[in-house]
Amino acid sequence: MxxxxxxxxxxxxxxxxxxxxxxxxxxxxxxxxxxxxxxxxxxxxxxxxxWTRLKVLATLTGDGIATGFNLPPDYKRMLKKARIWPSATPYSPLTHYPDSDTWLAMAVQNYQSLTGAWTMIGEQVHIKPVMPNLATASFFYISDLIIKAEDGTPKAEFTSDDDVFRxxxxxxxxxxxxxxxxxxxxxxxxxxxxxxxxxxxxxxxxKGSNILTVGTPRLPAGAECAFPGVITP
The missing domain is CATH 1.10.3230 (Hypothetical protein yqbg)
Incomplete structure (x- = not known):
């Protein structure tokens, strides 16, 4: 519509x-x-x-030198419970340091987190230690492209009568x-x-179907399974 x-x-x-x-x-x-x-x-x-329709997977690729990586152009915000998962240590997500003073102290003291660390500065994700060449770090974010043009091209706001809300x-x-x-x-x-x-x-x-079954079904006391056939005299 x-x-x-x-x-x-x-x-x-x-x-x-x-x-x-x-x-x-x-x-x-x-x-x-x-x-x-x-x-x-x-x-x-x-x-x-x-919203699931607005989730996008971002993958940052290391070159063995860079510590800062630009956010995707359609980035609005990270998911409320998002983590950054590195390919180098796939069983341990990077530790988030939201406080800039703590991040600076790590740099001054030359301290490195065992599982790696990340923070946001400006419009970049910063990661320590330096990711090896072709190593990746991935996370989900919410896209700001919430509208679709008539030809299906995503955009950030309504500008035409034919635009569609996603x-x-x-x-x-x-x-x-x-x-x-x-x-x-x-x-x-x-x-x-x-x-x-x-x-x-x-x-x-x-969020889709979320059917959870734990243990065996509970039946009323004295209930028995019905005979699966037809009884004839």
Whole structure:
């Protein structure tokens, strides 16, 4: 469903005339809808769970010299529980040192972690010790390319009526409805609850099936297996 189709469903609920075009229009209300669509898309994509559709695997390759590696161009953030796994020691992830003073102290004291270490400085991932030539370090991150153009090319924001949201479009629609009403000073509490419920359901469904069976099935006391045939007199 294109963003124009989403907006066409939003407009009757918020009291606007259904438009034929939005992103090519200069009307004030259409400009507000453009900004709102992008804001809600960003919130849905980045403020909650780590959506599986936005996960991307990054692989850093050593050359025996470099200690800093540029982040991917579409990098938004790492997963909330991401680790960096080196090929040189595949059974031990690199130790994360988020504090810059601790990282600097390691450099000054010439201290090396047994399993290797990493931190982020600027727009780079820094790794110690130096990775050997062709050795790799891999981690998952969240991409900021949350929109698809009409031809399928991923992009960071809506710029055309034909663009498509990569995540749940119903959640986007409901989010735009409650936020528009809130922005205009209208009653929005019920609409916000509906949005939050839909977001929670979409988040729960995003991770896929998670069937867990432990031990043997529990049967009521005295229950017995049925005879798998037909008894005739």
């Amino acid at each position: 294109s963003i124009l189709s989403v907006i066409k469903q939003v407009c009757p609920v918020i009291g606007l005339t259904v438009p034929d075009a939005v992103f090519s229009s200069t009307d004030r209300e259409h400009a507000e809808l453009q900004a709102l669509a992008n804001e809600m898309a960003q919130r849905i994509a980045f403020d909650g769970r780590d 995540l749940d479009e119903r959640v986007l629609k409901l989010g735009m409805i409650w936020q528009w009403k809130a922005n205009k000073g209208q009653a929005y509490a019920e609409d916000m609850v509906t949005y939050e419920d839909a977001l929670a359901v979409a988040s729960g469904n995003d």
